Amino acid sequence: MKICVLVKQVPDAAVDKRIDPATGRLDRSGEANLNPYDTHAIEAAMQIREGGVTPVEEIVAVTMGPAGSERALHKAVSLGADRSIHLSDDALAGSDVAATGYSLAKVLESENPDLVLLGQQSDDGECYTIGAVVADHLQMPSLTQVVKMDLADKVATCERQAEYGYDTVAVELPAVISVGDAINEPRYPSLKAIMGAKKKPLDVKAAADVGIDAGKVGVDGSQVSCGDFKAPPSKESGRIIEDEDTNETVAEIVAWLEERKLIA
Amino acid sequence: MSSVLVYALHKDGVINKNSLGAISEGTRVAGELGGQCDVVVVGGADLTDETLAALGNYGASKVYKVDGPEGLSQPVIDAMAQLIKTNGYSNALFGGGLLGFEIGAGLAARLEAGVTMEVTAIRVENGKAVAERPILQDSQISTSTYRGDVGIIIGRINAFEVKETGGTAAVEQLPVDFSPFSLKAKMVTRGEQRGADVNIEDASVLVAGGRGLGEAEGFKMCDDLAEVLGGAVAATRAVVDAGWFPYAGQIGQTGRAVAPKLYFAAGISGAIQHKVGMQGSENIIAINKDSNAPIFEFSDLGIVGDLNKILPKLTEALAAKKAG
Ligand SMILES: Cc1cc2nc3c(=O)[nH]c(=O)nc-3n(C[C@H](O)[C@H](O)[C@H](O)COP(=O)(O)OP(=O)(O)OC[C@H]3O[C@@H](n4cnc5c(N)ncnc54)[C@H](O)[C@@H]3O)c2cc1C
Numbered sequence: 001m002k003i004c005v006l007v008k009q010v011p012d013a014a015v016d017k018r019i020d021p022a023t024g025r026l027d028r029s030g031e032a033n034l035n036p037y038d039t040h041a042i043e044a045a046m047q048i049r050e051g052g053v054t055p056v057e058e059i060v061a062v063t064m065g066p067a068g069s070e071r072a073l074h075k076a077v078s079l080g081a082d083r084s085i086h087l088s089d090d091a092l093a094g095s096d097v098a099a100t101g102y103s104l105a106k107v108l109e110s111e112n113p114d115l116v117l118l119g120q121q122s123d124d125g126e127c128y129t130i131g132a133v134v135a136d137h138l139q140m141p142s143l144t145q146v147v148k149m150d151l152a153d154k155v156a157t158c159e160r161q162a163e164y165g166y167d168t169v170a171v172e173l174p175a176v177i178s179v180g181d182a183i184n185e186p187r188y189p190s191l192k193a194i195m196g197a198k199k200k201p202l203d204v205k206a207a208a209d210v211g212i213d214a215g216k217v218g219v220d221g222s223q224v225s226c227g228d229f230k231a232p233p234s235k236e237s238g239r240i241i242e243d244e245d246t247n248e249t250v251a252e253i254v255a256w257l258e259e260r261k262l263i264a
Numbered sequence: 265m266s267s268v269l270v271y272a273l274h275k276d277g278v279i280n281k282n283s284l285g286a287i288s289e290g291t292r293v294a295g296e297l298g299g300q301c302d303v304v305v306v307g308g309a310d311l312t313d314e315t316l317a318a319l320g321n322y323g324a325s326k327v328y329k330v331d332g333p334e335g336l337s338q339p340v341i342d343a344m345a346q347l348i349k350t351n352g353y354s355n356a357l358f359g360g361g362l363l364g365f366e367i368g369a370g371l372a373a374r375l376e377a378g379v380t381m382e383v384t385a386i387r388v389e390n391g392k393a394v395a396e397r398p399i400l401q402d403s404q405i406s407t408s409t410y411r412g413d414v415g416i417i418i419g420r421i422n423a424f425e426v427k428e429t430g431g432t433a434a435v436e437q438l439p440v441d442f443s444p445f446s447l448k449a450k451m452v453t454r455g456e457q458r459g460a461d462v463n464i465e466d467a468s469v470l471v472a473g474g475r476g477l478g479e480a481e482g483f484k485m486c487d488d489l490a491e492v493l494g495g496a497v498a499a500t501r502a503v504v505d506a507g508w509f510p511y512a513g514q515i516g517q518t519g520r521a522v523a524p525k526l527y528f529a530a531g532i533s534g535a536i537q538h539k540v541g542m543q544g545s546e547n548i549i550a551i552n553k554d555s556n557a558p559i560f561e562f563s564d565l566g567i568v569g570d571l572n573k574i575l576p577k578l579t580e581a582l583a584a585k586k587a588g
């Protein structure tokens with residue numbers, strides 16, 4: 001079986017994310033890293049391989065992003081992927097969710113995987129939806145937010161929490177599954193794996209290499225445009241106490257509760 | 265035609281409240297666009313014509329009933345794509361929730377249309393719907409404008425108010441040719457509760473615990489505090505998924521929405537999906553060791569510190585006060 005894992009490079013958690021007023025897009029100038037949610041998808045692929053029930057020939061990390069996104073791919077490889085693909089083309093810049101999903105689907109089409117795994121959300125885009133877009137283009141069944149997955153006989157039995165409680169769904173492969181962060185505890189890469197990551201094959205592909213219709217991507221090919229950014233209505237900020245002397249902190253909380261008549 | 269098509273989620277024939285809100289909002293938007301609001305519902309014999317006609321009370325003109333599996337996205341994408349292609353709706357609208365995200369996104373792929381998620385407000389400008397969405401942890405609001413014939417809008421949970429207008433909708437059975445891949449995911453069990461049945465909706469004080477409690481046993485500290493405060497204990501999805509707390513006590517997008525007098529958050533980061541279930545609380549206190557935790561953005565009192573140190577002492581102080 002071949003597993004493709006979709007990964008994204010996002011601004012590091014410590015970076016204060018903001019919209020660049022000049023371009024109307026996310027400012028990506030600061031430190032960047034592999035989207036933490038995607039490490040769960042890589043770990044899920046590794047656990048299938050190591051579980052031994054379903055032989056896994058290859059795990060391929062795939063990203064679409066500007067030059068520099070290799071960093072996320074190296075990290076993905078250090079966590080267990082065998083090789084990686086970087087879809088990078090100026091024509092793709094500014095693609096919306098639908099155009100991004102379409103582009104990724106074109107890369108995946110050329111790889112012909114049995115299973116596509118991805119993270120529940122990107123730390124910067126927070127769209128939760130790339131998986132559903134990709135699945136429709138690949139004409140594969142799909143499920144998001146999966147927190148337990150058992151694979152047997154080309155069927156993935158998946159559990160996830162939806163609006164009424166936990167659902168169990170049997171999904172026939174090939175399929176596109178986005179995993180929730182409760183599915184596993186991702187491993188840390190070994191020093192050897194980190195050192196070796198740059199030596200593993202990394203293919204850079206342009207839009208035309210995978211047959212992407214340039215009219216359907218980028219700013220002009222996207223069907224939705226975001227702009228007119230504004231600050232949300234400001235809310236009076238609350239009081240913050242740094243706990244230095246816990247007895248004092250507790251006394252302040254008690255006084256605060258009393259003032260508001262919240263003590264039974 | 266500038267009409268709006270809404271998907272209504274249900275379980276066992278009872279329509280989801282967020283979907284009713286979406287129908288109300290769809291009706292309002294359709295009114296401004298000069299069209300009507302129609303609804304798609306997918307299910308089996310549990311869906312009665314009466315239930316469906318009653319959606320007219322929220323403004324629906326026509327309700328299309330599709331025989332198919334409920335709780336999965338792809339059959340609904342087939343149904344909605346078919347309707348949009350034949351009737352030419354200008355917008356598809358979802359009330360939020362997991363399935364709304366999956367259907368809306370899949371529909372965008374199918375129709376090559378634009379999609380916006382987590383939408384909190386819709387306006388009509390120049391004869392077209394535009395959608396507002398908070399981004400970057402709610403620090404900014406961006407406005408989506410759509411090109412093409414169809415704009416897809418996925419609401420944030422609880423964003424659209426349910427409004428009863430009176431009236432009944434026409435109900436029509438809609439035959440749909442499902443794509444072969446749409447039937448390759450099969451529901452085995454739906455809506456399993458997991459864990460004890462706890463009642464959090466009636467409590468005027470809630471002490472909610474998150475992953476910061478460290479382990480399931482950490483909830484003991486919440487139980488003790490809740491007891492002296494005369495409240496109940498609730499939780500985040502992270503700890504419910506981890507099996508530390510029953511699902512019935514979960515607050516947020518895929519859990520309950522609450523608005524107690526006091527919401528005490530212990531070891532909770534304050535993710536949007538949690539916030540949407542508790543932001544209506546009258547007073548919010550949060551303890552978190554990370555001063556950058558988003559929960560402090562919407563707390564009335566924020567304590568930056570270790571809950572293991574603070575919670576037991578606080579409980580003790582409150583107990584002493586009560587006794588004395
Ligand atoms: C579609 C979807 C639906 C979702 N639905 C829900 C939902 O209904 N409800 C929900 O809650 N979430 C939901 N989530 C998940 C949500 O995005 C967050 O992942 C979740 O709320 C995080 O839970 P948490 O705050 O307990 O954990 P974390 O985000 O891990 O936060 C733990 C916090 O504890 C703090 N901490 C750690 N140790 C200590 C200590 N000793 N003292 C003090 N503080 C400490 C940390 O600083 C951290 O901020 C959903 C997500 C998606 C994508």
Ligand SMILES: Nc1ncnc2c1ncn2[C@@H]1O[C@H](COP(=O)(O)O)[C@@H](O)[C@H]1O
Binds near residue numbers: 008041064121123127
């Ligand atoms: N540009 C991208 N390249 C590769 N994978 C992506 C990209 N954007 C999103 N993804 C994947 O889709 C998941 C959900 O992202 P999102 O829909 O943006 O919240 C992420 O966790 C990634 O696995």
